[in-house]
Amino acid sequence: MALGNDYREQNCFLARALEVVGERWTLMILRDCCYGVRHFSDLLAHLDISRAVLAERLDTLVDNGLLTRSRTGRQVEYQLTVAGKALWPTIFGLMSWGQKYLPADHPPRRFRHVTCAADLDDSGRCPDCGRVPEVADVETRPAVRRRAIDRDDPVAKALREPHRMLTPVP
Amino acid sequence: MALGNDYREQNCFLARALEVVGERWTLMILRDCCYGVRHFSDLLAHLDISRAVLAERLDTLVDNGLLTRSRTGRQVEYQLTVAGKALWPTIFGLMSWGQKYLPADHPPRRFRHVTCAADLDDSGRCPDCGRVPEVADVETRPAVRRRAIDRDDPVAKALREPHRMLTPVP
DNA sequence: CCAAGCAGTCTGGTCACAAGACCGATACTG
DNA sequence: CAGTATCGGTCTTGTGACCAGACTGCTTGG
Secondary structure: OOOOOOOOOOOHHHHHHHHHHHHOHHHHHHHHHHHHOOOOHHHHHOOOOOHHHHHHHHHHHHHHHHEEEEHHHHHHHHEEOOOHHHOOHHHHHHHHHHHHOOOOOOOOOOOEOOOOOEEEEOOOOOOOOOOOOHHHHEEEEEOOOOOOOOOOHHHHHHHHOOEEOOEEEO | OOOOOOOOOOHHHHHHHHHHHHOOOOHHHHHHHOOOOOOOOHHHHHOOOOOOHHHHHHHHHHHHOEEEEEEEOOEEEEEOHHHHHOOHHHHHHHHHHHHHOOOOOOOEEEEOOOOEEOOOOOOOOOOOOOOOOOHHHHEEEEEOOOOOOOOOOHHOOOOOOOEEOOOOOO
């Protein structure tokens, strides 16, 4: 969060965490990685972020051990590490908080524990087995009523069908 | 998050949530409110934030229904609404994520469910009753080993003793 | 009335971000 | 092999956010 004062602070790990994931776009990037997005160009198209900022964010995520970077042919692949995957409950928590307490004009995307086939509750827990499932065991489905105006990048298109988290998209 | 593009996006409540709480300092302010901090000057001293930014953040938090503002005598009091309190699990989640996955040089502050007298686990759940307690039912205690250099504002001093969340501090 | 404390607002300089041009490395194509 | 497309960046320029600190205006106590 390198903006002058970087939350240097009293015994607080919230400040530490925000130095890594508190910058603009970072959580959105991680959300997409949870969906299974792995390529620079896909993130670019899906997020409407500037190239420079995306490159910088990916750098700090790799540096801090939330993503790995690897070359496969002409593409570069970004993948979540264990630390990165561990942020999923937080991301999900923010999402369902927003859905519950903020006015919005679009219906919510749904998330389901695949092994129990039950939709997650507000805190990301599966009502059937009572546990908070790993990202890998979650499937996401588009909202029930589709929004009128929809994005048109490859990632958005792929996510119009049910999709297992972390599996490659598009 | 009013920086040009404000995450205007496909069916995603994460973007919506980040527009409200994704800006620099916002989550730190809410954390302090969870601790029970209620006055402008206390936040100012505890966070080392600029006055202008603090005023702006408090404005948007009040506007979005996370805090209420009221005058009591010469002071102004900020208090968490239901929506604001509902963010506690997310804040706690980020904190324990940071504690688990980020290197740091200081020991963690502890949080305990008062009715069960048990320390919360990573996901903010009480291992005894198995539920995620409300903020109001949580007590925070300073880290076991005190850090060498410590802050010296009223809030920091108050939090050197065990403290029930949401009860006034300092 | 005066002084003090609190909660802001104002100002000037610095830094981050947006948008888009440009660059280099790696394939594919003829 | 040269030419070209694609991908993943870097560079540049303008705009807006943030920081530090001075200043203001309201409320209360003496």
